[in-house]
Amino acid sequence: MKRIALFPGSFDPFTKGHEDIVLRGLRLFDEVIIGIGRNPRKERYFPLEQMIHLIEEAFRDYPAVRVISYDDLTASVAREAGARFLLRGLRNTTDFEYENGISQVNRYIYDEVETVFLITSPHLAPISSSIIRELHRYGQQVDEFLPYKLEAHPLGH
Template identity: 90%
Template sequence: MNTIALFPGSFDPFTKGHEDIVLRGLRLFDEVIIGIGRNARKERYFPLDQMIPLIEEAFKKYPAVRVISYDDLTANVARSEGATFLLRGLRNTTDFEYENGISQVNRYVYEEVETVFLITSPHLAPISSSIIRDLHRYGKQVDEFLPYKLTNQPV
């Protein structure tokens, strides 16, 4: 029986911290699906049609990783993809408080799903998508925080 984990997030952008969670997740699961959730209330900084191919390129050597986008409840997507695990990374206790509530709701929607938390590797803990967006927005290079090269570098 294949164990499938859905790694959900907005990934705006997908960082080396996210990459670390996926690669470590591959030691636990047969397949990891990176699910980019669409949020109608939030406008993306990095367009989805740019982010998906960049993430796919970053994992081209890993056939057990695939990338999808979705506009639904995460638990519903996990069920439809055959995933019985949700994979999440935690940088700190604030992340845990936030993720704990979400994991309870996901279990309410899809009883068979388990959320697995991996603690972020220490050297990657300071990295967040919001910090990277701010750096990029104000013209700073961000490639050292990403597992791919951006095509729209700051001027």
Template identity: 80%
Template sequence: MRIALFPGSFDPFTKGHEDIVLRSLALFDQVIIGIGNNVNKKRYFPLETMKFHIEACFSDYDSVKVIAYDDLTARVARELGARFLLRGLRNTTDFEYENGISQVNRFVYEEIETVFLITSPHLAPISSSIIRDLHRYGQNVDEFLPYDLMESAES
């Protein structure tokens, strides 16, 4: 079984992220979206809220799971039986950053392969940090997200 872990802070999970997951389903039997705890970032949206929204986005897809984790991504991938890390690239800056991380992941878990998918052109300008800034200052961000932020995780 070809299992891919799609790791990220997903703060928030965007239409760009959704696009990467949906396109990757043609390549993998199972895609696990892993919401990682990045010690260098303070979350804007609560992790449980984001997990709720991502699970709702993929509720019709048996081959997509969502987890939260607090460990090295490569170790989590090994524990899950994932031989692939899935990453989306918007530009060359993303590549430079992701390339270094992929090398370190191979150090931790030799059998892991990082698969890069280029973001669909119409979604390339979208980034979680830009969406956070817009939202923080009261701008409606619905067109960038595959879910309604007003829906509650407590529902």
């Protein structure tokens, strides 16, 4: 049976830290699906379609990686996609506390799913999507944190 993992997140934006988790996940799984969840309580900074395109381009040489977007419970999406694993990255203990609760709920919804946590590579641990959004919003160069190039923010200083 094919070992498929769903790597869920808002990916606003998708960072080199996220890329690292996907590439390391490919050593464990036959396929990694990057699932961009839509959160109705959060307005995206980077448009969803733009992020899908940028992530697909970043992984164009990896046929075992695909990108989807969804507006449903992550566990339900995993079941529908045939993914028996949820792939998550942990930067610190705060991430673990947050992710642990989510993994329990996902297992309740879809009892055949296992959450696999990978510890973020040390040199990438300080990177977060929220920091990158803030830097970009104020016109700072962020390409070194991303596996693709971004246009400068039009409101940058």
